[in-house]
Amino acid sequence: xxVYIDPPTWPGHGRxxxxxxxxxxxxxxxxxxxxxxxxxxxxxxxxxxxPSHRYADAVAAGAVEIGSKExxxxxxxxxxRRPKGRPLV
Numbered sequence: 001x002x003v004y005i006d007p008p009t010w011p012g013h014g015r016x017x018x019x020x021x022x023x024x025x026x027x028x029x030x031x032x033x034x035x036x037x038x039x040x041x042x043x044x045x046x047x048x049x050x051p052s053h054r055y056a057d058a059v060a061a062g063a064v065e066i067g068s069k070e071x072x073x074x075x076x077x078x079x080x081r082r083p084k085g086r087p088l089v
Contacts, residue, residue: 038054
């Protein structure tokens with residue numbers, strides 16, 4: 001099981017955010033996110049948005065820290081990337 005998280009560098013709603021992804025399955029991602037208390041509403045197409053104050057919790061639970069570009073590369077290579085503007089298949 002490998003779940004990845006990028007640094008909290010994405011601004012929105014008055015705070016900074018990270019992205020949490022799996023390179024195995026959405027099921028793995030949903031299970032991990034639930035285990036660290038991410039609400040289902042934080043899921044957006046192919047990732048969870050994680051506020052900066054929860055970043056350390058995700059890492060402590062086993063999320064692997066990687067850069068944003070590497071995160072997208074791994075998500076795409078796994079066939080799990082769902083970019084905005086494209087229909088969900």
